[in-house]
Amino acid sequence: MTEDKPQSMKDKVLGEIRSQHISMKPKWQFFLKSLLIILLLSIIALYILFHTSFLFYSLHYNGSLFLTHFGVSGLRRLILSLPWLWLLSGIILTILLGILVEKQTKAYRFPLFYTVMSSILLIAIISALCVILPIQTSLHKLNTETRIPIIGPMFKNLPENEPLKTYIGEVSELNGNGFLLTNRQNQTTRVILTPETKLNNNLKLQNGLEIMMIGEQKANYIEAEGIRALLGGFGADVHAEIND
Amino acid sequence: MEGNLEKTDEQVVKEILAGRLDDFGILVQRYEEKLKRYGWRFLSSPEGIEDIVQEVFISVYKNLKSFDLDKRFSPWIYRIAHNAYINALKKRSRDPLPFFDPDVLFPHPITPERPDRDLEKKEVRELLDKSLNMLPPKYREPLILFYLQELDYANIAEILHLPISTVGVRISRGRKMLQKNSNPSDYKL
Numbered sequence: 001m002t003e004d005k006p007q008s009m010k011d012k013v014l015g016e017i018r019s020q021h022i023s024m025k026p027k028w029q030f031f032l033k034s035l036l037i038i039l040l041l042s043i044i045a046l047y048i049l050f051h052t053s054f055l056f057y058s059l060h061y062n063g064s065l066f067l068t069h070f071g072v073s074g075l076r077r078l079i080l081s082l083p084w085l086w087l088l089s090g091i092i093l094t095i096l097l098g099i100l101v102e103k104q105t106k107a108y109r110f111p112l113f114y115t116v117m118s119s120i121l122l123i124a125i126i127s128a129l130c131v132i133l134p135i136q137t138s139l140h141k142l143n144t145e146t147r148i149p150i151i152g153p154m155f156k157n158l159p160e161n162e163p164l165k166t167y168i169g170e171v172s173e174l175n176g177n178g179f180l181l182t183n184r185q186n187q188t189t190r191v192i193l194t195p196e197t198k199l200n201n202n203l204k205l206q207n208g209l210e211i212m213m214i215g216e217q218k219a220n221y222i223e224a225e226g227i228r229a230l231l232g233g234f235g236a237d238v239h240a241e242i243n244d
Numbered sequence: 245m246e247g248n249l250e251k252t253d254e255q256v257v258k259e260i261l262a263g264r265l266d267d268f269g270i271l272v273q274r275y276e277e278k279l280k281r282y283g284w285r286f287l288s289s290p291e292g293i294e295d296i297v298q299e300v301f302i303s304v305y306k307n308l309k310s311f312d313l314d315k316r317f318s319p320w321i322y323r324i325a326h327n328a329y330i331n332a333l334k335k336r337s338r339d340p341l342p343f344f345d346p347d348v349l350f351p352h353p354i355t356p357e358r359p360d361r362d363l364e365k366k367e368v369r370e371l372l373d374k375s376l377n378m379l380p381p382k383y384r385e386p387l388i389l390f391y392l393q394e395l396d397y398a399n400i401a402e403i404l405h406l407p408i409s410t411v412g413v414r415i416s417r418g419r420k421m422l423q424k425n426s427n428p429s430d431y432k433l
Contacts, residue, residue: 009298013268022306023306024305026309030307111407
C-alpha cells in the first residue's frame with residue numbers, strides 16, 4: 001500500500017497551468033484598462049477645468065473681480081456675491097480627482113496633500129488661462145449664435161449672477177451731481193455722486209465710458225459708493241464682444 | 245530547469261512569457277516560503293495561508309503580461325500578495341479597515357534607514373515574535389517587510405503604495421510601540 005504524498009504548491013500551480021484551468025490575460029486587456037482609466041481621469045479633469053474656468057469667467061463677466069478695487073467694502077461684496085455652491089463643488093471634485101490620481105498612478109509616492117494641492121493649483125492656472133485667452137468668451141459668443149448643448153443654458157443665465165449692489169454699464173449723459181447709466185439691457189438709471197464716492201484712479205467721467213459701480217439703490221436713483229472704468233481693464237471688451 | 249535557478253526573477257519571467265510555462269515553478273519555489281511567512285505574520289494566523297498564497301501565484305500567472313520587464317519582480321509579487329492579505333484581513337476582521345489614513349495626507353520628514361544596526365534588528369525581530377499581534381495592521385505590515393522580509397524602504401513604499409517618508413514614520417512608530425508594549429518600564433523614546 002502506497003501512501004499519497006501531499007502535492008507541493010509548485011506542482012499544484014503547474015498542474016493548473018498545464019491543464020489550462022488558468023491562462024494569462026492578453027496584453028490588450030491591461031492596455032485597455034489603462035486607457036479607460038486615463039480616459040476617465042481626463043474626462044473628470046476636463047469637466048473640472050470647464051467648471052472652474054466658467055466660475056472665473058462668470059466673476060469676470062459680471063464684474064465681481066473688479067470689486068477688489070473698491071477696498072474693504074468691495075471685498076465684502078465680492079465674498080457675498082461668490083457662487084459658493086459652484087466653488088465648493090469645484091473644490092470637492094478636484095480633491096476627488098487628486099485621490100483618484102493618487103490611487104491609479106505612481107502619485108502615491110508623494111503625500112496626498114501635495115497631489116491635491118498641485119491639482120487645485122494646476123486647475124486654477126489653466127482655468128484662469130481659459131478666461132484670459134479667451135476660450136470662455138469664444139464659447140459664450142458661439143452660444144449666442146448656436147445653442148451649445150449642455151453648457152448653453154449656463155451661459156444664458158450668466159447676466160443674472162451680477163454681484164450684490166454692483167452695476168455695469170455706460171455713462172450715457174453727465175449732469176450736475178451725477179450721470180445717467182445705461183446697462184447691457186439698455187435700461188437707464190440715474191446715478192448720484194456724493195463727496196464719499198470713490199473714483200478709482202482719479203477717474204474722469206465722460207459720455208460713452210464703460211464703468212463698473214458699487215452703490216446703494218434708492219427710490220429712483222443709485223447713490224454711487226465707488227466707480228471704476230472698465231475700458232482697458234482685464235477683459236473689458238468682453239461685453240462688447242458678446243453683444244456684437 | 246536547474247540552470248534557471250541562477251537566473252534573475254526578471255529573466256525567468258521573460259522566459260515564461262516566451263513560452264516556457266514550466267519555469268513558473270521556479271518563481272513558486274523562490275517565493276512560496278517568503279510569502280507564507282509574510283502572510284502568517286500579517287494575518288496573525290497560519291489558517292488558510294496555503295490557499296491564499298496559492299491564489300497569489302495564480303493571480304501572478306494570470307497577470308504576468310502586465311509586468312514591466314524593466315522593473316524588479318519582487319515588489320510586484322509582494323504587491324499582489326499585499327492585496328490578497330488585505331482582502332483576507334477584511335474578511336476576518338470584525339473592525340473594518342480604515343478607508344482613509346491621515347498618515348498619507350501630509351509630508352513627513354524622511355526617517356533614515358539604519359541597516360547597519362544588526363543588534364537593534366535582532367532585538368526588534370525578537371519583539372516582533374512576541375508582540376506583533378498587538379500592533380494595528382498599518383504598523384505591522386511595514387515592520388514585517390523591513391525586519392523579517394528584509395526589504396528596503398523604497399521597495400516597501402512600492403508594495404504598500406505609500407510615500408517613502410510614510411513608510412519610515414510607520415516603521416519608527418511601530419518599533420516604538422513594540423518596545424513600549426514589551427517592557428513599559430524600560431521604555432525610552
